[in-house]
Amino acid sequence: MSKRIEIKDLDIYYGKFHAVKSVNMTIEPRAVTAFIGSSGCGKSTVLRSLNRMHEVIPGAYVDGQVLLDGVDLYAPNVDPVRVRRQVGMVFQRPNPFPTMSIKENILAGVRLNNARISKSAADELVEKSLKGANLWNEVKDRLDRPGSGLSGGQQQRLCIARAIAVEPDVILMDEPCSALDPISTLAIEDLIKDLKEEYTVVIVTHNMQQAARVSDQTAFFNLKAHGQPGELIEMGPTEKIFHNPDQKATEDYITGRFG
């Protein structure tokens, strides 16, 4: 159920602003791919274009191809809603639905899509998803309490559980740990390592140690200059990017030297 993503000549725009220039890359299934780079270089933008969340922003559009196992997500007859059911997303700030309980949050993807689900199947799905997100033991006694009552780290794992409950092929994570403490971050990183057994995982992070710890492949994005579109500078196995990058810009960024 894990799928390969190929990006071909992808240009991304916010209205007239050219945000990202001609990205080409292949994201392998059953692996973790990390996007690193400075703020504003377009890595979140590229991530959001992988499940057509980019176009939710008024005026935003893309030019190019994103192939999910060979199917172009931007072909004219593709329904973005169907794309998002196969490519799930976890956001920077935990965003459980405030009006729903923990259980309802997990079932939100199924229930909101108007699918009928029996009570036993629902209970099973809740348990499976929460176990998948390493949250089951902490919340199993309070599944009917509001999701917003959990700690930040628990809320983020709840959001991950909610994303995997719809059984996507790909999970996108946009800086999932930047609002969390180190212990919660560790819990999420362990979870990411488990998730790659079944899913294609793409993670945007500002934390280079995190990229080094969890990812198999790393892509480095950069801006040529302020106001210029962001570009993919280099992509390769994480080991290589961190120890023996081809590009000087990558080495400068990794080692903390800029300019």
Add this chain to the structure above:
Amino acid sequence: MSTTMTSPKRTGSTTPDLLTAGQLPKFTGLAALVVSIAVAAGLLALLQSANVTSVVAVGALLFLLSMFILSTAVEGVRKAKDRLAKYVVTGFFLVALAPLISVIWGTIANGMARFDGVFFTWSMRNVLGEGGGAIHAIWGTLIITGIATLISVPIGLLTAIYLVEYSNNGKLGASIRFFVDVMTGIPSIVAGLFAYTIFSMIFGAGHKSGISGAVALSILMIPTVVRSTEEMLRIVPNELREASYALGVPKWRTILKVVLPTSIAGIITGVVLAIARVIGETAPLLVTASITSSMNLDPSQHPMATLPVFVYNQYMYAPGIDTAAYHARAWAGALTLILIVMGLNAIGRFIAWKFAPKAGR
């Protein structure tokens, strides 16, 4: 090479203890207030111009002055200014509250006389002088306001949803918002004449009915519902919409199942406030639903009495004899109206509290 490092001298460091300052005892404020009022009363009595207004005004000024001087002497200038600001703010709050309390008190005092069983069971049919009641007007108000709400809430809610979720800040959205703002400022009599004209054109001149009154009220109500709902929808964080889209939920279901439930408490409060605003309208109902002394529960035809028009009618058209009976009925009608509005507000608050997202652990 004899440069000496001189750190900036701290002034006043001779005082051994910089953290404590003088403090007026807690009761000082109250004591000063009582003394000020007493002194003001005494002084004005000497000048033979003592009345409630002048005593309160002069007493308040004396109080502010004395507290400022006292506080400056004991606590220092900064604290004195702080106290001055606090007392002035509190004072203006009390000034703003005065007319409200006065209105409620006046209505209760005058309205209780006829706030009885007969008032809530009788209409004004064949009643001259004493007796009679407003049951026909109470029903009229409930029916007309109810129909107005049924018309306004769907239109207002859907307009607000369009503005926030679908307009993409386009030209159509901007112009709708502009015209809604213009509609907020329409004088209520204009709304009444508009509804009267429309119904007269369709059903013949001189048409009077409850439904035409409801249409007039909904013209006044729609802009309020649109604006308050729009504000409520806008404060729903975008992250929740994105979370829902990312789960593969279509836009309309996201609005229905995520955005509206999150903001429902505020939307209901806005609707209740809009109802409370139009339920006391007199002018538009005077020209559309008019007034009658009999019970009329059919909003499609014939005049229908409403509480505000009933109050106006009883007060303005009281005959020369038994005038007091008419005035007493007017006051009781006003009291009933205030109680209905208060009840609506209480219900609105309860619903808002009931539906508000809770963060329980």
